[in-house]
Amino acid sequence: MQRIGVFVCHCGSNIAATVDVKKVVEVIASEPGVVHAEDYQYMCSEAGQEKIAIAVREKKLTGIVVCSCSPRMHEATFRKAAERAGINPYMVEIANIREHCSWIHKDINEATEKAVILARAAVAKVNLNTPLTPGESRVTKRALVIGGGIAGIQTALDIADAGYKVDIVEKTPSIGGRMSQLDKTFPTLDCSACILTPKMVEAAAHENITIYTYSEVEKVSGFVGDFTVDIRKKARFIDADKCTGCGACQEKCPSKKTPSEFNRGLGTRTAIYTPFAQAIPNVPVIDTEACIKFKTGKCGLCQKICAAGAVDYTQKDEIVTEKYGAIVVATGFDTISLDKYDEYAYNQSPDVITSLELERVMNAAGPTHGHLERLSDGKAPKEIVFIQCVGSRCSDDRGKPYCSKICCMYTAKHAMLIRDKYPDVNVTVFYIDVRTPGKNFDEFYRRAVEQYGVNYVKGQVGKVIPQPNGKLLVQGSDLLDNKQILKEADMVVLATAIEPNKDVRKIATMLTASIDTNNFLTEAHAKLRPVESPTAGIFLSGVVQGPKDIPETVSQAGAAAVKVVGLLAKDKLMTNPCTAKADELLCNGCSSCANVCPYGAISYEDTLVNDHGIRETRRIAIVNSALCQGCGACTVACPSGAMDLQGFSNRQILSEVDAICR
Amino acid sequence: MSHAKNQAERIREISGVNPLKCMKCGKCSATCPAFNEMDIKPHQFVSYVANENIEELVKSDSLWKCLSCFACVERCPRDVKPGKIIDAARQLVVRERGGNYLSADEIPELLDEDTPQQLLVSAYRRYKR
Numbered sequence: 001m002q003r004i005g006v007f008v009c010h011c012g013s014n015i016a017a018t019v020d021v022k023k024v025v026e027v028i029a030s031e032p033g034v035v036h037a038e039d040y041q042y043m044c045s046e047a048g049q050e051k052i053a054i055a056v057r058e059k060k061l062t063g064i065v066v067c068s069c070s071p072r073m074h075e076a077t078f079r080k081a082a083e084r085a086g087i088n089p090y091m092v093e094i095a096n097i098r099e100h101c102s103w104i105h106k107d108i109n110e111a112t113e114k115a116v117i118l119a120r121a122a123v124a125k126v127n128l129n130t131p132l133t134p135g136e137s138r139v140t141k142r143a144l145v146i147g148g149g150i151a152g153i154q155t156a157l158d159i160a161d162a163g164y165k166v167d168i169v170e171k172t173p174s175i176g177g178r179m180s181q182l183d184k185t186f187p188t189l190d191c192s193a194c195i196l197t198p199k200m201v202e203a204a205a206h207e208n209i210t211i212y213t214y215s216e217v218e219k220v221s222g223f224v225g226d227f228t229v230d231i232r233k234k235a236r237f238i239d240a241d242k243c244t245g246c247g248a249c250q251e252k253c254p255s256k257k258t259p260s261e262f263n264r265g266l267g268t269r270t271a272i273y274t275p276f277a278q279a280i281p282n283v284p285v286i287d288t289e290a291c292i293k294f295k296t297g298k299c300g301l302c303q304k305i306c307a308a309g310a311v312d313y314t315q316k317d318e319i320v321t322e323k324y325g326a327i328v329v330a331t332g333f334d335t336i337s338l339d340k341y342d343e344y345a346y347n348q349s350p351d352v353i354t355s356l357e358l359e360r361v362m363n364a365a366g367p368t369h370g371h372l373e374r375l376s377d378g379k380a381p382k383e384i385v386f387i388q389c390v391g392s393r394c395s396d397d398r399g400k401p402y403c404s405k406i407c408c409m410y411t412a413k414h415a416m417l418i419r420d421k422y423p424d425v426n427v428t429v430f431y432i433d434v435r436t437p438g439k440n441f442d443e444f445y446r447r448a449v450e451q452y453g454v455n456y457v458k459g460q461v462g463k464v465i466p467q468p469n470g471k472l473l474v475q476g477s478d479l480l481d482n483k484q485i486l487k488e489a490d491m492v493v494l495a496t497a498i499e500p501n502k503d504v505r506k507i508a509t510m511l512t513a514s515i516d517t518n519n520f521l522t523e524a525h526a527k528l529r530p531v532e533s534p535t536a537g538i539f540l541s542g543v544v545q546g547p548k549d550i551p552e553t554v555s556q557a558g559a560a561a562v563k564v565v566g567l568l569a570k571d572k573l574m575t576n577p578c579t580a581k582a583d584e585l586l587c588n589g590c591s592s593c594a595n596v597c598p599y600g601a602i603s604y605e606d607t608l609v610n611d612h613g614i615r616e617t618r619r620i621a622i623v624n625s626a627l628c629q630g631c632g633a634c635t636v637a638c639p640s641g642a643m644d645l646q647g648f649s650n651r652q653i654l655s656e657v658d659a660i661c662r
Numbered sequence: 663m664s665h666a667k668n669q670a671e672r673i674r675e676i677s678g679v680n681p682l683k684c685m686k687c688g689k690c691s692a693t694c695p696a697f698n699e700m701d702i703k704p705h706q707f708v709s710y711v712a713n714e715n716i717e718e719l720v721k722s723d724s725l726w727k728c729l730s731c732f733a734c735v736e737r738c739p740r741d742v743k744p745g746k747i748i749d750a751a752r753q754l755v756v757r758e759r760g761g762n763y764l765s766a767d768e769i770p771e772l773l774d775e776d777t778p779q780q781l782l783v784s785a786y787r788r789y790k791r
Binding site for chain 2: 343
């Protein structure tokens with residue numbers, strides 16, 4: 001029989017206001033095995049942990065139950081406290097009487113009854129706990145960054161500068177991401193390319209960084225410190241070692257009508273292309289769906305004119321397999337589809353554009369060479385209307401429930417830049433709220449109003465109606481004047497909501513990283529661990545975690561890099577000892593467990609077994625404890641009950657159930 | 663419960679609208695084809711119910727100017743549906759006149775020039791299933 005101490009935490013009033021903690025102590029003290037029970041205001045505090053140490057010493061405790069918050073919060077804290085007091089850390093159990101009890105109940109009697117039941121279950125489990133010892137696993141001193149935008153580039157640079165090898169995998173033909181599509185950046189209005197391209201060059205030249213562009217992560221296995229990743233390098237049909245980046249192939253390519261992804265479909269590109277002039281690497285790819293050679297077998301012009309002989313139509317996709325200690329997800333964002341927003345006439349009129357499209361229109365390298373003009377007729381606009389919150393802050397199924405965070409600021413930027421360069425153009429911004437929390441942000445917005453005369457109207461636009469004369473009739477609210485405004489505009493710009501990149505759900509599944517209903521990856525702790533996924537070894541950088549602007553993204557990218565470096569700096573990691581184990585007398589080698597194991601941790605060995613005096617060789621399941629993550633799938637699949645999870649054995653779980661049902 | 667509170671509660675019940683979901687964007691008023699005819703504007707319907715100012719609301723001409731086109735209901739980004747509020751306010755007025763519920767068979771003989779057309783349109787919308 002164990003000698004168990006039960007410690008009931010008040011958590012200030014978080015628990016004590018809804019659970020009668022004294023009553024819990026009183027009832028639990030008479031449970032079998034319990035030799036000590038007390039309550040305290042904050043068990044996680046130094047004084048609280050000291051109470052555990054004293055009780056261990058004085059009452060010779062062999063097991064501990066802490067009735068407190070979720071084990072995700074403080075299980076590690078109390079395990080360490082137990083270890084310091086001389087008890088095996090796996091002899092500690094947490095009864096979660098906060099999240100599972102006080103926070104979700106109102107009635108003190110009901111909550112107290114449930115707290116007692118949860119405590120009783122934990123005591124029943126500790127009675128069957130056995131001391132466990134963690135093993136060790138190695139750390140591969142190399143990191144993978146998925147996504148080559150500003151978030152991924154910054155994370156990679158910071159990891160590489162700390163002396164570790166890092167690989168960037170980027171889906172498109174060049175690194176640079178969304179930031180490379182921007183013209184100017186708020187609140188300082190420096191040119192996006194001028195601050196981004198040096199970083200791209202630095203990443204490409206860094207001896208510790210390997211960049212895989214036009215590549216995608218295809219398969220991930222392993223665990224923290226020891227991931228194995230398959231990267232698919234899509235065929236570029238260009239030999240990157242031979243290509244000089246002269247661009248002659250792109251000039252001569254006769255297939256010129258594919259919408260340019262980089263210009264958001266506003267211009268066209270050739271079938272053999274680099275997305276933009278400063279692309280890194282400066283090596284084109286061939287789009288086989290547009291290429292005449294691939295479609296008809298004729299043409300081959302690019303190969304004929306390539307002086308370096310770099311064009312190779314026979315190139316195949318290549319799979320690179322590499323090991324990593326840590327993986328950073330930096331897959332960024334896209335704007336949402338506006339197909340469901342007919343009222344803004346985005347699909348009806350080329351003069352209704354998104355803000356990201358306006359970035360391309362304003363950019364000297366864009367489809368209009370930086371001239372502000374209507375895309376329908378090339379005429380200079382005189383009246384421009386900006387509409388805020390298009391698809392953001394929507395609780396219906398058309399948009400997103402969150403604030404996209406960057407739109408207020410980039411709209412102020414656009415409005416200001418237009419008024420500066422074209423003072424004869426009137427700019428009206430329809431807004432719901434102007435949100436400018438950030439250093440020098442509100443000052444920036446006020447400058448747009450006070451210095452540049454941008455007309456801000458409080459109210460949303462109801463509809464945009466294309467007129468026969470080519471103008472756009474904008475019908476909106478002016479809530480401060482309690483009026484409905486009808487305004488003829490030449491151009492309408494929609495501050496379209498942003499959403500995580502479409503591929504992120506697939507990547508999260510490969511990484512077993514949790515993801516929320518909006519497809520943002522979940523943090524390990526919203527406040528205290530914002531750059532880590534709850535899955536060990538997976539880190540978050542940039543908009544994949546939530547909407548953010550460039551300064552915030554760069555800060556977070558650095559934070560993620562520090563966490564990665566902290567992991568890679570270790571030589572060994574402690575492994576979870578709560579792994580599966582087969583009872584060799586019960587195992588019949590049926591393979592059911594190996595078939596369900598998501599980690600490939602189970603193999604079979606012919607083993608000499610002594611079954612009550614009968615010695616024979618049997619096929620027995622062997623669990624690789626370094627690979628086993630303790631999910632327990634095998635224990636459920638095993639038909640003979642041979643598989644058991646250490647620390648969560650069938651007996652332990654059933655005794656908990658018994659205690660709850662008692 | 664005070665009369666005003668009770669009335670506001672009835673409008674919430676009939677309309678199924680929670681006025682607290684409104685983020686005051688004004689898209690309803692921006693989209694309304696009858697805006698200029700109304701004394702109380704569509705976005706105000708919501709705040710009148712939130713503030714339990716039903717006495718004023720039911721006196722408003724807007725009840726009978728609303729076309730029941732439901733553009734505001736379609737386009738409201740917060741699922742607040744001001745059109746349903748005005749619909750509910752109309753019902754409140756009609757019920758208080760002692761009219762209460764009508765069966766579909768009774769409607770044709772009640773048709774006369776004084777019956778606001780909007781009332782029939784919204785009644786048919788409501789009971790079209």
